[in-house]
Amino acid sequence: xxxxxxxxxxxxxxxxxxxxxxxxxxxxxxxxxxxxxxxxxxxxxxxxxxxxxxxxxxxxxxxxxxxxxxxxxxxxxxxxxxxxxxxxxxxxxxxxxxxxxxxxxxxxxxxxxxxxxxxxxxxxxxxxxxxxxxxxxxxxxxxxxxxxxxxxxxxxxxxxxxxxxxxxxxxxxxxxxxxxxxxxxxxxxxxxxxxxxxxxxxxxxxxxxxxxxxxxxxxxxxxxxxxxxxxxxxxxxxxxxxxxxxxxxxxxxxxxxxxxxxxxxxxxxxxxxxxxxxxxxxxxxxxxxxxxxxxxxxxxxxxxxxxxxxxxxxxxxxxxxxxxxxxxxxxxxxxxxxxxxxxxxxxxxxxxxxxxxxxxxxxxxxxxxxxxxxxxxxxxxxxxxxxxxxxxxxxxxxxxxxxxxxxxxxxxxxxxxxxxxxxxxxxxxxxxxxxxxxxxxxxxxxxxxxxxxxxxxxxxxxxxxxxxxxxxxxxxxxxxxxxxxxxxxxxxxxxxxxxxxxxxxxxxxxxxxxxxxxxxxxxxxxxxxxxxxxxxxxxxxxxxxxxxxxxxxxxxxxxxxxxxxxxxxxxxxxxxxxxxxxxxxxxxxxxxxxxxxxxxxxxxxxxxxxxxxxxxxxxxxxxxxx
Numbered sequence: 001x002x003x004x005x006x007x008x009x010x011x012x013x014x015x016x017x018x019x020x021x022x023x024x025x026x027x028x029x030x031x032x033x034x035x036x037x038x039x040x041x042x043x044x045x046x047x048x049x050x051x052x053x054x055x056x057x058x059x060x061x062x063x064x065x066x067x068x069x070x071x072x073x074x075x076x077x078x079x080x081x082x083x084x085x086x087x088x089x090x091x092x093x094x095x096x097x098x099x100x101x102x103x104x105x106x107x108x109x110x111x112x113x114x115x116x117x118x119x120x121x122x123x124x125x126x127x128x129x130x131x132x133x134x135x136x137x138x139x140x141x142x143x144x145x146x147x148x149x150x151x152x153x154x155x156x157x158x159x160x161x162x163x164x165x166x167x168x169x170x171x172x173x174x175x176x177x178x179x180x181x182x183x184x185x186x187x188x189x190x191x192x193x194x195x196x197x198x199x200x201x202x203x204x205x206x207x208x209x210x211x212x213x214x215x216x217x218x219x220x221x222x223x224x225x226x227x228x229x230x231x232x233x234x235x236x237x238x239x240x241x242x243x244x245x246x247x248x249x250x251x252x253x254x255x256x257x258x259x260x261x262x263x264x265x266x267x268x269x270x271x272x273x274x275x276x277x278x279x280x281x282x283x284x285x286x287x288x289x290x291x292x293x294x295x296x297x298x299x300x301x302x303x304x305x306x307x308x309x310x311x312x313x314x315x316x317x318x319x320x321x322x323x324x325x326x327x328x329x330x331x332x333x334x335x336x337x338x339x340x341x342x343x344x345x346x347x348x349x350x351x352x353x354x355x356x357x358x359x360x361x362x363x364x365x366x367x368x369x370x371x372x373x374x375x376x377x378x379x380x381x382x383x384x385x386x387x388x389x390x391x392x393x394x395x396x397x398x399x400x401x402x403x404x405x406x407x408x409x410x411x412x413x414x415x416x417x418x419x420x421x422x423x424x425x426x427x428x429x430x431x432x433x434x435x436x437x438x439x440x441x442x443x444x445x446x447x448x449x450x451x452x453x454x455x456x457x458x459x460x461x462x463x464x465x466x467x468x469x470x471x472x473x474x475x476x477x478x479x480x481x482x483x484x485x486x487x488x489x490x491x492x493x494x495x496x497x498x499x500x501x502x503x504x505x506x507x508x509x510x511x512x513x514x515x516x517x518x519x520x521x522x523x524x525x526x527x528x529x530x531x532x533x534x535x536x537x538x539x540x541x542x543x544x545x546x547x548x549x550x551x552x553x554x555x556x557x558x559x560x561x562x563x564x565x566x567x568x569x570x571x572x573x574x575x576x577x578x579x580x581x582x583x584x585x586x587x588x589x590x591x592x593x594x595x596x597x598x599x600x601x602x603x604x605x606x607x608x609x610x611x612x613x614x615x616x617x618x619x620x621x622x623x624x625x626x
Contacts, residue, residue: 015053016102018049018050018052018053019049019050019095019098019102021049022045022046022047022048022049022050022095023046023050023095025042025045025046025049026043026046026050026091026092026095028042029042029043029046030088039087040087043082043087043088043090043091044082046091047078047082047090047091047094050091050094050095050098051074051075051078051091051094051095051097051098053098054071054074054075054094054097054098055071055075057071058071058072058074058075067243070242072242072246073242073245073246073276073277073279074093074094074097074277076246076276077093077273077276077277078090078091078093078094080269080272080273080276081093081270081273081597083269084266084269084270084273086270086597089596089597089598090597092597092598092601093277093597093600093601096601096604096605096606097601097604097605099605099609123139123154123155123156123157123191124138125137125138125139125157126138126139126142126148126157126158127148127149127150127151127154128142128146128147128148128149129146129147129148129149129201134149139157139158139191139208139211140208140209142157142158142204142207142208143204143207144204144205144206144207145203145204146203146204147163147201147202147203147204148160148201148202148204149199149200149201149202150195150199150200150202151195151199152167152195152196152197152198152199153194153195153196154194154195155191155192155193155194155195156169156189156190156191156192156193156194156195156202157191157208158191158202158204158206158207158208158211159188159189159190159191159204159205159206159210159211160188160189160202160203160204160205160206161186161187161188161189161202161203161205162183162184162185162186162187162188162189162200162201162202163185163186163201163202163203164185164200164201165185165198165199165200165201166182166183166184166185166198166200167182167183167195167196167197167198167199167200168180168181168182168183168196168197168198169181169183169189169193169194169195169196170193170194170196171190171193171552180196181193183200188205189202190211191208191211241279242279245275245276245279246276248275249272249273249275249276249279250272252268252271252272252275252591253265253268253269253271253272254268256268267593270597271590271591271592271593273597273600274590274595274596274597274599274600275587275590275591275600277597277600277601277603277604278583278586278587278590278595278600278603278604279583279587288572288575288576288615289309290612290615290616291568291571291572291575291615291618292309292312292313292568292572293309294568294615294616294617294618295309295312295564295565295567295568295618296308296309296312298564298568298618299312299560299561299564302557302560302561302564303550303551303552303554303557303560304548304549304550304551304557304560304561304564305535305548305549305551306547306548306561307546307547307548307549308547311530311547311548312561312564312565312568313565313568313569314511314529314530314547314565315511315513315530315561315562315565315566316562316565316566316569317509317510317511318456318459318460318461318510318511318512318513318530318562319461319462319463319507319508319509319510319511319512320461320462320463320464320465320503320507320510320511320512320513321456321461321463321464321465321512321513321514321515321558322464322465322466322467322500322503322512322513322514322515322524322528323464323465323466323467323484323514323515323516323555324466324467324468324514324515324516324517324521324524325443325466325467325468325470325474325475325478326443326468326469326470326517327516327517327534327553328515328516328517328534328555329445329446329449329466329478329482329555330443330444330445330446330449330478331443331444331445331446332443332517333443333444334364334365334367334368334425334441334442334443335368335371335372335441335442335443335444336351336368336369336371336372336439336440336441337424337440337441337442337444338422338424338439338440339351339437339439339440340420340437340438340439340440341436341437342435342436342437344436345431345436345437350429350436350437350439351369351372351373351439352373353397353400353402353404353429353431353436354369354373354402354404354427354429354439355369355370355372355373355375355377356377356381356382356395356397356402357393357395357397357402357403357404357429358370358393358404359377359379359382359385359395360379360382360385360387361387361393365425365427365441368441369427369439369441381397381398382395382396382397383396383397383399384396388405388409388412390408391405391406391408391409391412392404392405392406392409392427392428393405394409394413400431400432401431401432401433402429402430402431403415403428403429403430404427404428404429405427405428406426406427406428407419407426407428409428410428410430410435413430413433415430415433415434415435416435417430417435417438418435418438420438420440421473422440422442422473422477424440424441424442424443424474424477425440425441425442425474426438426439426440426441427439427440427441442474442477443474445478445481445482446553446554446555448554448555448556449482449555450481450482450483451556452554452555452556452558452559453482453483453484453555454483455556455559456558456559456562459559459562459563459566462510463485463486463503463507464484464485465484465485465486465487465488465503466478466479466484466486466487466488467487467488467491467496467499467500467524468487468488468489468490468491469489469490469491469492469496470489470490471489471490472489472490474489475487475488475489475490476489494523496521496523496524497523497524497527500512500514500524500527500528501527511529511530512528512529512530513528513529513530513531513532513558514527514528514530514531514532515532515533515534515550515555515558516531516532516533516534517533517534517553521533521545522544522545523545525545525546525547526545530547530548531545531546531547531548532546532547532548532549532550532558532561533545533546533548533549533550534549534550534553535549535550535551535553548561564618567618568618571614571615571617571618572615574614575611575614575615578607578610578611578614579607579608579611582603582607583603583604583607585603586599586600586602586603587603
């Protein structure tokens with residue numbers, strides 16, 4: 001029985017309970033006709049029940065040397081109201097202030113839910129195969145190389161490679177996209193995905209601390225630490241503003257009765273108290289950080305992780321965007337895009353000859369040819385194999401001599417060929433000393449790259465260029481297809497940084513954004529005003545160096561992030577203007593003796609609630625650029 005009582009009391013929120021009791025007592029005193037002494041005692045008790053927490057906070061902060069804050073303002077304003085016998089107003093000011101605090105807490109919790117959804121991706125266990133048995137252990141205890149079993153409905157605990165099984169996975173926690181993804185053997189799989197159908201065996205490739213999910217958790221935890229410039233300004237503003245209004249209020253109470261004939265101290269003290277209540281800066285101090293916090297949460301729900309409010313605000317003034325090519329504007333997966341044989345043979349025969357010639361090569365180009373061939377290569381038919389550095393391969397297959405490589409290979413062998421300039425890598429083939437045709441292999445452009453470039457221009461970005469280590473021919477083809485303003489090709493990593501510095505020198509006052517995904521992009525990401533990394537398949541170094549991480553590797557998500565930044569700034573400035581205008585009007589009315597404490601309560605708590613509710617709209621943004 002005792003345990004049940006204890007459980008009931010632990011569920012009760014003490015401050016809210018006291019607020020409720022105090023409010024009922026306050027309402028009773030207003031309705032009942034009580035003797036003056038009982039009425040005063042009842043007002044004092046209801047005041048302590050409602051505002052006791054504020055009084056304790058004010059005293060505690062004063063002892064710590066933090067005198068001028070909203071708790072101090074509320075305390076001296078309400079105690080002053082008691083001193084001039086305005087008991088109902090005194091209790092009402094504290095009551096409405098506490099109600100405003102409740103709205104504030106609700107708003108913070110609402111904005112926090114979108115961030116908390118990301119924190120919930122952390123799994124509690126991993127099913128590890130140990131000595132032919134499946135053991136359930138903590139993800140932190142799993143080692144690289146271990147095999148884990150992921151059952152339907154379970155969350156993937158660590159990054160790895162699928163070695164057995166096929167399934168569909170829900171990637172929405174990381175990418176913001178609800179469309180499921182098919183997973184098969186040899187596919188990479190990231191922690192945080194949810195397995196929705198088949199059983200998967202996964203070989204772990206990263207420790208828990210280095211996994212995608214762990215990095216995201218760190219980003220989310222520390223994002224709110226980095227304040228936007230507007231937030232910093234408001235924090236500094238409140239630091240000087242609060243003592244200033246206390247001094248002005250003190251002067252308003254004391255100076256007029258001393259120098260104005262007929263001025264009563266009680267009247268001017270009342271005006272000073274009104275002035276104090278109105279001047280509380282909580283609407284600004286609470287709603288502005290809440291707006292940025294909501295913006296960060298909205299971005300995360302759209303698959304974009306922003307490491308701080310300062311980077312969110314920086315997206316409002318983007319003048320130049322610089323893209324990496326491979327893995328950013330393109331998929332980073334090489335595929336056969338064109339097979340052009342001579343009339344003597346078919347395209348299938350040309351592809352087969354290339355597949356046998358490339359059978360032993362570890363080069364990605366060889367892999368793309370073998371993938372396109374799609375059948376088993378009978379290596380016993382290959383009787384001779386020679387790889388010629390920088391040129392290609394010479395092989396003897398079933399008695400036929402095959403040359404497969406660049407034009408230098410055929411020139412060295414004295415075989416005339418038709419040279420092609422194409423946006424990709426061209427593999428020329430010759431069979432028994434006769435030119436047979438060519439195969440073009442290129443990196444596919446992402447479906448939304450052109451859309452992203454178009455939408456960036458619509459948002460006011462003045463210049464969009466590309467930096468790549470690939471050939472000029474390939475770079476020119478990509479730049480033309482996605483309509484870039486320019487490109488720099490055949491760059492080494494340090495040359496990318498040099499080109500970025502050139503862009504810095506030519507831009508005007510706006511920010512420069514760099515978008516990349518590779519290890520070699522890390523220095524450029526760190527140098528840019530805002531570095532954006534592709535988080536799905538991007539390198540660890542790029543993700544660590546970046547300020548923003550796009551979880552589904554779609555360039556168009558940068559457009560989404562900029563739109564969220566613009567919406568966030570708009571709402572934040574709506575709150576600033578609303579608060580300052582209303583407070584300015586009521587401050588003037590209060591100083592002139594027109595406004596009462598009731599108007600002061602509205603100017604403070606009412607405006608704060610309106611601003612907070614307005615700021616909550618930021619966290620509800622869900623955008624698509626399609």
